[in-house]
Amino acid sequence: MDISAERRGFVRGAGTALGVTAAVGGIVALYGMKRSWDPLPGVAAAGLTEVDVAGMKPGDTRRVVYRGKPVFILRKSHDMPDDDKRDVIIDGDRYTVIILICTHLGCIPNWEPDKEIFLCACHGGKYNSSGINIFGPPPKPMVIPEFRLDGGTKLTLGKTGPEYKKLSVG
Numbered sequence: 001m002d003i004s005a006e007r008r009g010f011v012r013g014a015g016t017a018l019g020v021t022a023a024v025g026g027i028v029a030l031y032g033m034k035r036s037w038d039p040l041p042g043v044a045a046a047g048l049t050e051v052d053v054a055g056m057k058p059g060d061t062r063r064v065v066y067r068g069k070p071v072f073i074l075r076k077s078h079d080m081p082d083d084d085k086r087d088v089i090i091d092g093d094r095y096t097v098i099i100l101i102c103t104h105l106g107c108i109p110n111w112e113p114d115k116e117i118f119l120c121a122c123h124g125g126k127y128n129s130s131g132i133n134i135f136g137p138p139p140k141p142m143v144i145p146e147f148r149l150d151g152g153t154k155l156t157l158g159k160t161g162p163e164y165k166k167l168s169v170g
Contacts, residue, residue, distance in 0.1 A: 061075075070099070
């Protein structure tokens with residue numbers, strides 16, 4: 001066997017080995033990058049907020065924090081208008097569940113129970129009991145956070161359930 005044939009065989013083998021090593025290294029690097037992008041289990045769990053609405057009476061309200069934002073929960077009384085596109089129905093009762101941030105400039109509106117409206121004092125924006133803009137500069141309704149119903153009366157904010165998918169969340 002001549003030296004040039006041996007040299008070609010060596011170069012071919014070294015090239016193949018280098019290519020395989022690069023491919024394996026690339027796969028390992030991609031796997032490491034994907035793992036670094038995935039949230040840690042503790043972080044993912046921190047993105048959930050559980051609220052048990054059992055015991056809320058008509059007209060009762062509750063405020064919770066979900067991902068650093070205020071969420072307002074109102075058990076609607078029978079004199080408040082129904083909104084099949086936005087009301088969350090739990091055990092036959094209707095609830096408003098919204099992120100309590102004005103869609104105009106990001107202020108936090110106040111619930112006025114005697115008038116059954118949300119009033120944003122900054123620019124006079126008003127929302128009805130379902131969180132729909134009815135007066136002033138707010139361009140759209142308040143946002144409904146993603147949620148799932150668990151165990152009848154428990155809302156888990158941060159997970160999308162079939163009840164959430166039925167709503168007009170705009």
